[in-house]
Amino acid sequence: MLNERSLTISQECADCPIRHRAVCARCESDELERLEEIKYYRKFEAGQTVIWSGDRMDFVGSVVSGIATLTQTMEDGRTQMVGLLLPSDFVGRPGRTSAAYDVVATTDLVMCCFRKSPFEEMMRQTPHIAQRLLEMTLDELDAAREWMLVLGRKTAREKIASLLSIIARRDASINMRTATGTLVFDLPLTREAMADYLGLTLETVSRQISALKKDGVIELEGKRHVTIPDMTRLLDEAGDDSDGGLFA
Amino acid sequence: MLNERSLTISQECADCPIRHRAVCARCESDELERLEEIKYYRKFEAGQTVIWSGDRMDFVGSVVSGIATLTQTMEDGRTQMVGLLLPSDFVGRPGRTSAAYDVVATTDLVMCCFRKSPFEEMMRQTPHIAQRLLEMTLDELDAAREWMLVLGRKTAREKIASLLSIIARRDASINMRTATGTLVFDLPLTREAMADYLGLTLETVSRQISALKKDGVIELEGKRHVTIPDMTRLLDEAGDDSDGGLFA
DNA sequence: CTGTACTCTTGATCTGGGTCAAAGTTTCAA
DNA sequence: TTGAAACTTTGACCCAGATCAAGAGTACAG
Known part of the structure; x- marks a missing residue:
């Protein structure tokens, strides 16, 4: 149970x-x-x-x-x-x-x-x-x-990066953190749920995730398994000053 | 003082x-x-x-x-x-x-x-x-x-209507309410401040206010003095179900 | 397996709201 | 009264993201 x-x-x-x-x-x-x-x-x-x-x-x-x-x-x-x-x-x-x-x-x-x-x-x-x-x-x-x-002023790409960094930080206790500082986790949300969180459509979410993947900001295995090679880079994409402090 | x-x-x-x-x-x-x-x-x-x-x-x-x-x-x-x-x-x-x-x-x-x-x-x-x-x-x-x-899912027009209805409701104690149920108040915010609240640009705020005025949803005297002839109509424009309940 | 129902990706096109520009109003200091 | 600064409106154009559409994985019931 x-x-x-x-x-x-x-x-x-x-x-x-x-x-x-x-x-x-x-x-x-x-x-x-x-x-x-x-x-x-x-x-x-x-x-x-x-x-x-x-x-x-x-x-x-x-x-x-x-x-x-x-x-x-x-x-x-x-x-x-x-x-x-x-x-x-x-x-x-x-x-x-x-x-x-x-x-x-x-x-x-x-x-x-x-x-x-x-x-x-x-x-x-x-x-x-x-x-x-x-x-x-x-x-x-x-x-x-x-x-x-995030909802009012960030671009679609920044929104996705913000969400990923929140999940990465909030979930820190469950996440795998490898020796090199790489962060690994499974997305707990569908693309549609992410869209509903971010005030976007699911197509835009999908496109932006693909773009972040292509640019090497994140790596994807399947649809859900994410690894973040460089958290600083991700935070930078999110447009957060310093460490963001979201969901402190 | x-x-x-x-x-x-x-x-x-x-x-x-x-x-x-x-x-x-x-x-x-x-x-x-x-x-x-x-x-x-x-x-x-x-x-x-x-x-x-x-x-x-x-x-x-x-x-x-x-x-x-x-x-x-x-x-x-x-x-x-x-x-x-x-x-x-x-x-x-x-x-x-x-x-x-x-x-x-x-x-x-x-x-x-x-x-x-x-x-x-x-x-x-x-x-x-x-x-x-x-x-x-x-x-x-x-x-x-x-x-x-409001920020994530409403259109510019709905955003303006939402903000106006919040101010109308929050400020109720100061507002004039005429015998006919008409609501009158002064906008306490500049167009730029409204834009910052709504996640819009000030030009869009101005345009949408003009549009609401043209359509008779609100009346404007000068830049700040607003009268709302029909609150129900405004709430309808805001896309709120029932009375909205914003800032309950 | 295999079909059905999701979920996700990608492409093509459209549009709401952003951007840039200019002119009209207020306000207020001098 | 006048001039400068701040606020507002309106127009023209553009683009990020929505919408529409078509496939491609995936999951799982039978």
Whole structure:
């Protein structure tokens, strides 16, 4: 049921309600006991919708393994991905009863959930949870605003490079990093999902990936397996000053 | 020094550190006393930069009157506005020492500030401040994500309509609303600032505003004075489902 | 295997919005 | 009152990325 990755996280802090790795140091044992009572796991298959925008949302939780996306859709079908949920990311909004975006599993997904009202009750009693949640939300806000620059002002090629560098950095713990500093990972998104994230069409995404490949910025094996020979070069293509700091 | 508008807010809760109107009901008198000691006002003129991205930020605060923008800039000068600060909005990030964006006053601006470390100390002692700040940050996150849809997927005309409807709604308390339901307000942004917000050029902004005017969606008196005869029509142009909910 | 349904790539063409240029408005200092 | 600077509008032209179209892998159910 739980895969290798989720177990790795579990060793550090299986029960911490929010961002397992980062907060466990502050958890106290009586909190953990109370959380144990309201905790449960949910599994979703790739492509399954975790929750629809506007639906009643009676839980909060965090991703244990797999990847999910937050998307917004206009009536005519135009969609924009507004967030990417990787393992340890928190989902849900204490204090609001309905979901603001569609949450869709893009790979098989395991989530650690807590029923909402008990969680909110706990939050009221233990201030550090609200403080930790505030820090995380501020991080997400920074990431969202960083992404606004990508969406509003970058070219297609820069957008692709930005996305690749985010995935490379966010996924750093899973990635292979060879002796030469080469970074290797599998793209967790289809071309269409990348297009929805970047505000492009899937054809443009495909073309730009081909172009980056031709220019030696990335190497591709199959459709998904990416190696980045020189991260500096990629960041340069992304137009980021310094190291970018996306999804800090 | 303080104008009519700021006094209006003051009547409700002059000293509440965050979003004056919304939080004052929860303030307790001893908190207010302690806040009084660390509170001070700062004035900025239109065009002045409140703080530069990367600079040390030793205060937090909220806008009392006037309008400021949060912007990000690439080395080559491309800029993207990532947020609009209207009266009662909170600025600053507890727990981080340097600013992540440029904050620029677009009109004359009065801010109510608090030195950072005393404020953080207070936050630690009074949990409801962290909780309130969390709610506000989640609101901002929703707004940022809503804006990502605008930036990534909307046409120039839809972008302009979206911006106008946001300003109309956000500014509702200052706006004139005539007997016929007509909405009247002054644009607080130049064409260039609008372009930076929308990921467009100022020429395109100008053209689309002219087009909306020609089509009777808006009326213009001079460059800044806007009247919206039919809000439903404007929202329709913005492509928003229902009432949009931007900057909820 | 083999067919069917995806996902991805590549080509040809079109167009919304960018770029460049010029002139009209405001604003405000002198 | 006048002149200069800043903001805005409008026109002409162009190009990055969208759209339309056709194949080429790939995955997997039967």
